[in-house]
Amino acid sequence: MVRTTEYYGEHSRSSGLLDSVAGAIIASAPDGIMLVDLNGTILLANETMAQISGYSAEALVGLPVEVFLPPAMHTRHHANVRSHAQHPMRRPMGRLGNLSLLRRDGISVPVDISLSQCQTDKRIATVVFVRDMTGVKRMEQQMQYQATHDSLTGLVNRWMFHQHLNLALAQSLRQRRPLALLLLDLDDFKSINDGYGHAVGDKILLEVAHRLAAVLRGADTLARLGGDEFIVLLPEILEVADATQVASKLLAALGRPALVDGNEIQLGGSIGLVVCPRDAQDAETLLRYADMAMYRAKAAGRGTFAVYSASMGAQMREKLQLQERLKLALETGGLMLHYQPQVDVLSGRIIGAEALLRWHDTELGEIAPARFIPIAEASGLILPLGEWVMRSACQQAAAWARAGTPLRVGINLSARQFRQQRLAQRLGEQLAEFGTPAELIELEITESEAMADPQQTKDLLRELCQLGVGIALDDFGTGYSSLAYLREFPITRLKIDRAFIQPIAEREADATLVRAVLALAHAMHLSVVAEGVEQTKQLDFLREHGCDCYQGWLFSKALPATQFEALLGLQLVQKV
Known part of the structure; x- marks a missing residue:
């Protein structure tokens, strides 16, 4: 039940402020709600606010809002209240970080606060919405x-x-x-x-x-x-x-x-x-x-x-040799893309693929990406290498679409490639050149890349999204990112790193984290791809907890385009 009292030397019943319908809404609200006069005195508090603060709803009425702050902050906060009364401004949730509320028992509770104003039947008052952020902070x-x-x-x-x-x-x-x-x-x-x-x-x-x-x-x-x-x-x-x-x-x-x-x-x-x-x-x-x-x-x-x-210096000479051979491969051929299927967890159907770079050198043989990618990054070859990957993937996606089997293709962007000013323009040119439907391309960036410069990331992702391509946050969980920024970035998909998928059937801590990521993603209307699925029990866990899609050796390793098409063709035959 909502209890309200107007505190200006006299007390009145709550019906003087809100009718029964409004009172019921406030009483059932998941956030704490208070009505505060221009002097900072609490006029109304709902039961959620009582639970957050440790005071009863009745006890809160008539107290100054500074009761939620340490004594050393009272004077300054009261001045802020007066300033806000003179220059009212609506403030939504998420504007200020690291806010906390001091409970009656002295425990500090992390909160988020929204402010707005309303006109009561007698005067203007401030409406304060208080959200307990304990679970989010944890x-x-x-x-x-x-x-x-x-x-x-x-x-x-x-x-x-x-x-x-x-x-x-x-x-x-x-x-x-x-x-x-x-x-x-x-x-x-x-x-x-x-x-x-x-x-x-x-x-x-x-x-x-x-x-x-x-x-x-x-x-x-x-x-x-x-x-x-x-x-x-x-x-x-x-x-x-x-x-x-x-x-x-x-x-x-x-x-x-x-x-x-x-x-x-x-x-x-x-x-x-x-x-x-x-x-x-x-x-x-x-x-x-x-x-x-x-x-x-x-x-x-x-x-x-x-x-x-x-x-x-021998190893340095080897790296220089790899650098020269990689440069030659870019100019004359020798690079190719393999495609790892991304599979719908419920239906078992291939719904996309991640393009992965492979290099076979005529002198050195097969060279693993973990060996040549760092050399490409250090030498600057990562930019033309990334350009080649993006161009080849767009061309392949267009070819599959024309063949009647349109599939979403994921393209990994390096940190340097992601920071290119003309990235969106170049991608738009390649989509137009090959006639690739934009919705079939998904760019994958890592958390560390996204958080290097959040504002620049936000601007670039919006520019890319205007082309119609999807954006996936790759290796989610391996690089720290604020949930606030995650909410602001135009992300369409999260990819949970294999490091968290591998042990989910054995270690409860990892299973708990994966469940939390799935719940968070779905609450934000994002789909989730689990990477590195190698065991049936891992897939069973993902299916039970609502993961959308997975990739890994349980279904297939990354394959050349022709073998991938054969796998896709087998799937089509089975469907018929």
Whole structure:
């Protein structure tokens, strides 16, 4: 029941303010609602407001709104109330961040507030809508943790490690104290995965993380960069010998066999060590040199460490060779697109495809994207490479549409490609050139790309959407983004990263996160694609919780266009 009292020296019944219908609406509202006079005195409060604040609805009436703030803020807030009364302005939800309300029991509750004005039968008053944001903040915190920590080991992930490294570098150069990086790669970890299975491999990675962490100091940073690759930041060393001593301890910790599921498994690793400022003074170069040193340790027989030296140029020459061969492939051919089917979870029908770049070199053979994409990004070849991918995918989508099998084709955009000023114009020209229906093209961008410059992203995405293409947020959950920006971006689809899909049948924390993402996406009228589905139980989970679409080896790996068409043709035959 809504209780109202006008507080100007006399009290009256609630019927003097609102009729019974309005009262019922206010009483059932999911948000807290208050009516406040121009002096900041509460005239009305609904039951939701009582639940949020810890006061009864009757007790709130007659209190100043400053009751929800710490005493130190009362004077300033009262002045803001008077200012708002003199210059009223409607304020919707979402305008101010990090608002909180002090409950009666002293607990701070995160809230969002909307303000508007209304005319009562006697005078003007302010209507305050208060939304409890506890659940949203909890989800944001969980997603932020997932975005900054490795989902398997709980260690700092690659993105967060770079933040630690950049801060440590600035401090090291300012104080003229050296720091060291130790890049560790497990030896022959692929054999463990192949011989014992990925579940055992994951347990090995957890064991490795625990052993490495036990060796390090509290000031040191341990991160998992991905796969079986770990990295250690030693922010304060006196000399190189300090870092080599730590490297020896890490290798010794790995030297003990691990007992996993009744199997005694021998562990080992190779470490590349690099020192700042002796070897380099920027993060990118240090990491590159650490990588060179680590491969030198591998070549030396594994199970050891190598300290970077200027002679380690062989790998750099290899990268230069790859760069030249990639440039030649762009000019003469050698690149091709494979297409991984995107499948409707309920019907099992192919409803789209993700275009994935593949490269076969006549001299070097098959070269994995993980090997040549970083070289393309570092050399600037990523822009013509991205142009070729976009052009080829538009041409293929148009061909499939003319053949009577129109399919949505997803195109991954690199960070540099996404920041091109003429991106929308170039895409529009290619759609027109090939006669590609715009709705058959979906551009995929990552969270980190989108959040690098939110305003620029918003403007560019709107420009792209005007062409009629779709926008998918790729690898969702691996890069932290504000829910407020997610709401403002013209996104049509979320893609949940395989890192969260792989363990959903085994780990409740990941299952909970995937359920939360699905609920969030559907509440925002976005469809969801799950990546990396390899097991039937993963698909069953996704089907049970309303995921729209999936892709992964459970259905098919990425295929050349002709094989993809054969797969699509088989599907059509089965339909007939």
